[in-house]
Amino acid sequence: MKESEAGKAPEARRHPGGAPASLAAEAHVPIRTDRDILEARQKGRSLAAELGFTSTGLTMVATAISELARNIVLYAKRGEIVLARIDQNGRQGVVVMARDEGPGIPDINLAMQSGYSTSGSLGLGLPGVRRIMDEFDIVSEVGKGTSVTAKKWKP
Amino acid sequence: MEVPILKQGPYLIATIQSALADADLLNLRDALVARVGRYRSRGVIVDVTAVDVMDSFASRMLRDIAHMIRLRGAETVIVGFQPEVAFAMVQLGLTLEGVATALDLEEGLAYLDQKLKGAEKDTNASSRSR
Numbered sequence: 001m002k003e004s005e006a007g008k009a010p011e012a013r014r015h016p017g018g019a020p021a022s023l024a025a026e027a028h029v030p031i032r033t034d035r036d037i038l039e040a041r042q043k044g045r046s047l048a049a050e051l052g053f054t055s056t057g058l059t060m061v062a063t064a065i066s067e068l069a070r071n072i073v074l075y076a077k078r079g080e081i082v083l084a085r086i087d088q089n090g091r092q093g094v095v096v097m098a099r100d101e102g103p104g105i106p107d108i109n110l111a112m113q114s115g116y117s118t119s120g121s122l123g124l125g126l127p128g129v130r131r132i133m134d135e136f137d138i139v140s141e142v143g144k145g146t147s148v149t150a151k152k153w154k155p
Numbered sequence: 156m157e158v159p160i161l162k163q164g165p166y167l168i169a170t171i172q173s174a175l176a177d178a179d180l181l182n183l184r185d186a187l188v189a190r191v192g193r194y195r196s197r198g199v200i201v202d203v204t205a206v207d208v209m210d211s212f213a214s215r216m217l218r219d220i221a222h223m224i225r226l227r228g229a230e231t232v233i234v235g236f237q238p239e240v241a242f243a244m245v246q247l248g249l250t251l252e253g254v255a256t257a258l259d260l261e262e263g264l265a266y267l268d269q270k271l272k273g274a275e276k277d278t279n280a281s282s283r284s285r
Contacts, residue, residue, distance in 0.1 A: 128247035
């Protein structure tokens with residue numbers, strides 16, 4: 001892994017005490033149409049592959065990106081997926097950030113319930129992403145937008 | 156990218172060969188529902204061997220295809236889910252209940268043959284009883 005990073009912009013070094021983690025954004029994918037969803041998940045899969053994820057891990061990362069990007073297309077119309085590698089306490093992983101300036105989610109607890117959907121979909125998107133990723137965080141403000149951060153650690 | 160649909164005897168076989176955008180899946184659904192009527196097909200196989208991500212939208216499309224084809228009087232079987240895809244789907248809660256699946260194309264054809272044979276037997280039995 002170290003060799004493959006040579007030539008890239010130097011990353012922030014990890015603090016001796018552990019946190020904060022170093023984060024290097026690898027890709028910004030603007031999301032507007034269903035085609036962009038494909039591009040985002042392809043880039044996420046490549047990034048996870050570079051880090052040496054198993055094929056199951058790659059599939060989970062790509063599936064999570066697909067769900068998050070789809071939410072952007074469905075509810076916010078436009079936004080972006082930011083992919084980054086993370087290195088924390090010697091653990092490596094992938095961070096997927098989905099950001100939009102859409103309508104926001106009035107009741108996050110409700111949106112995180114399986115089977116809840118305002119779009120006629122299966123309503124498995126957000127709770128599903130939380131299940132297939134290791135860490136999940138969502139911030140949303142009505143009228144301002146939504147930001148989801150999901151991490152998957154390399155096993 | 157359009158999904159090729161092959162007619163083989165009483166069946167239609169659609170092989171998904173690459174990552175599909177939502178519009179492609181909608182087109183596939185509409186094409187299958189129409190062609191089952193045009194060719195008077197008795198069964199449909201959707202081969203997802205090459206699919207590396209099955210998210211909630213794609214799963215919903217497969218479920219819709221199977222249900223619509225059933226309403227048109229034919230059977231659908233989805234074949235070729237990869238192990239890691241099956242793993243991620245179950246984690247997401249996408250279990251495709253009520254949709255027939257089989258390991259691969261060969262098993263899918265065997266499943267449809269069995270269904271078709273069963274249906275013929277039923278028809279014969281009911282006509283005799285009349």
